[in-house]
Amino acid sequence: MRTSIKMGGYVAGLAAIFVAALGVGGAVGSGSRPAPGGHNAGHAGDRREADAVAGAGTTPGGLQVAQDGYRLAPVTTSLTPGGTSAFAFRLIGPDGRPVTDYTPTHDKNLHLIAVRRDLSGFQHLHPAMADDGTWTTPLAVEAAGQYRLIADFQPAARAEALTLGVDVPAPGGYEPRPLPAPARTAVVDGYTVTLAGDLVPGTGSTLTLTVSRDGRPVTDLQPHLAAYGHLVALRDGDLAYLHVHPEGAPGDGRTPAGPDITFHVQVPSAGAYRLFLDFQHAGTVRTAEFTAYAGDVATTRPPTSPRSTPSPSAGHDTGHTHG
Numbered sequence: 001m002r003t004s005i006k007m008g009g010y011v012a013g014l015a016a017i018f019v020a021a022l023g024v025g026g027a028v029g030s031g032s033r034p035a036p037g038g039h040n041a042g043h044a045g046d047r048r049e050a051d052a053v054a055g056a057g058t059t060p061g062g063l064q065v066a067q068d069g070y071r072l073a074p075v076t077t078s079l080t081p082g083g084t085s086a087f088a089f090r091l092i093g094p095d096g097r098p099v100t101d102y103t104p105t106h107d108k109n110l111h112l113i114a115v116r117r118d119l120s121g122f123q124h125l126h127p128a129m130a131d132d133g134t135w136t137t138p139l140a141v142e143a144a145g146q147y148r149l150i151a152d153f154q155p156a157a158r159a160e161a162l163t164l165g166v167d168v169p170a171p172g173g174y175e176p177r178p179l180p181a182p183a184r185t186a187v188v189d190g191y192t193v194t195l196a197g198d199l200v201p202g203t204g205s206t207l208t209l210t211v212s213r214d215g216r217p218v219t220d221l222q223p224h225l226a227a228y229g230h231l232v233a234l235r236d237g238d239l240a241y242l243h244v245h246p247e248g249a250p251g252d253g254r255t256p257a258g259p260d261i262t263f264h265v266q267v268p269s270a271g272a273y274r275l276f277l278d279f280q281h282a283g284t285v286r287t288a289e290f291t292a293y294a295g296d297v298a299t300t301r302p303p304t305s306p307r308s309t310p311s312p313s314a315g316h317d318t319g320h321t322h323g
């Protein structure tokens with residue numbers, strides 16, 4: 001698989017370290033030359049090593065319109081700003097036909113994220129599929145701009161999920177909003193959600209989101225998508241879609257129904273990220289949004305600065321004249 005090829009060096013390297021640590025690696029650790037059998041060792045290597053480097057070594061999801069023979073093909077090619085219209089698309093498989101068989105992930109055959117390129121207007125949708133493999137959902141678009149549609153799904157023929165993304169315009173005057181400043185607290189619909197934990201570039205970290213209402217912790221969250229919360233993280237700048245896994249599940253005998261919801265997040269790089277937490281309480285799903293930085297803040301775009309304007313050529317007073 002392509003992923004294995006890309007990470008072969010890492011995995012082989014890790015395998016070599018592990019072998020060396022076991023004291024049987026004398027013939028393996030020979031400088032920069034690939035060790036005989038190292039590739040096989042990598043393939044046989046523990047899945048956890050591959051996971052450990054995945055955040056740093058592979059391309060995040062959602063950045064490509066096609067991958068591994070699968071393609072996201074929008075049927076709707078334009079959205080209506082200020083209104084609701086149907087958004088339809090198909091997922092074309094390696095055989096050139098729309099995929100109709102899926103393995104559910106997080107309780108659904110397909111998750112669709114819609115967000116404007118400036119990370120505003122986030123929506124997490126669950127379209128319905130017709131027999132011919134066409135997915136359709138009503139999509140309300142508040143304002144004009146370029147929208148990113150990200151489909152997260154697992155074809156039944158594949159062992160892993162895929163995340164493909166495509167841009168669809170809502171024609172009109174686009175007024176991008178600055179990214180909100182980083183914050184530890186978000187308020188939505190009378191609920192306050194606080195964020196604990198930090199994003200660490202290139203490695204996994206734990207985030208805990210705590211839900212309260214009127215100053216009291218909410219301890220009767222309702223299961224939503226087979227968890228007490230569903231977190232989507234998008235990278236500012238390219239809208240890379242990060243893999244986020246909830247810790248524990250409703251009914252497993254150890255995961256409380258709030259107020260804390262814990263996630264494991266892998267951040268591929270330093271930069272600014274926007275986090276979107278969907279949680280359900282009293283029969284309604286709400287979304288709390290946060291901006292969070294990973295790593296050196298200086299490497300990220302200033303969140304609230306006005307759009308830069310070209311500076312006038314004030315330094316050009318050389319005053320040279322030639323006679």
Ligand SMILES: [Cu+2]
Pocket residue numbers: 106108110111112124125126225
């Ligand atoms: Cu979903």
